[in-house]
Amino acid sequence: MRIGQLAKLVGVDVQTIRFYEREGLLVSPERQQNGYRIYTQQHVERLAFVRRCRMLNLSLAEIGELQGYLDEPHQPCTAVNGMLDGRIAHVRAQINSLQALEKQLVALRTRCSGVHEAADCGILTGISAETR
């Protein structure tokens, strides 16, 4: 199949597929005489794998590492566990800091409820004074 079909099938932009190829996440496919890329079922699966990893917020570098395990399955998978643990910790940290941020924003928001001049706006004076 050609790149447009692959893109539609997996739900990825055509540009992004070419980008993944340049980054080494997708094996360079054969080409037709006219230069068009021709993809196989294996490409479909690899691209879908990459997309699922991205949905799990894995970085392209991490995905490349995981592909190493797919390609050489006779290694211990310790690093895979570690990677996931790292991601989970990271996501939890993100959630915590966003929740703290939400509190700050909400508190700031209550300082200006009516419509008045910017000079008196509790939000602006709130930020100017200190927001911590």
Place this chain on the structure above:
Amino acid sequence: MRIGQLAKLVGVDVQTIRFYEREGLLVSPERQQNGYRIYTQQHVERLAFVRRCRMLNLSLAEIGELQGYLDEPHQPCTAVNGMLDGRIAHVRAQINSLQALEKQLVALRTRCSGVHEAADCGILTGISAETR
């Protein structure tokens, strides 16, 4: 004061201060004969304002907009409220999607607890199969 002192005082990298100046978020300061930037107390306050806004996850464009209100205080501050509401909604959406992601990651993580070959790793097969 010179740029290094300002940087230390506010807790911003020197490079970042020059960047803010180029972006129009910080008024260009006077220069010494040797070309060194000389900052005043007003610069300190503006830079601190920018930093506090950044800690609230406001974009540089939004910060520029807020500065417009600081500079011309006799406008209604409706847009300030709107901006904050937008941010709050955005942060809440982020938290929700991260919480969903955390669940997925944790579920995936339980699929591989022992150390064995990558070929049998429940994490890799889990991602390959489908993770939704």
Place this chain on the structure above:
DNA sequence: TCTTTACCCTATAACCATTATAGGGTTTCC
């Protein structure tokens, strides 16, 4: 056949907010 439409190609820049690097001048302290 001609033409429109939809597709494909490469190369390069834009997005965002920084951080890094290269290459060079100035000040300060010992």
Place this chain on the structure above:
DNA sequence: GGAAACCCTATAATGGTTATAGGGTAAAGA
């Protein structure tokens, strides 16, 4: 006088796309 610490500009890199420019190819209808 020399080294460390500071300052300057300009440019590239980061991450993961998305957009743009400029051009070739293919499948469809008129």
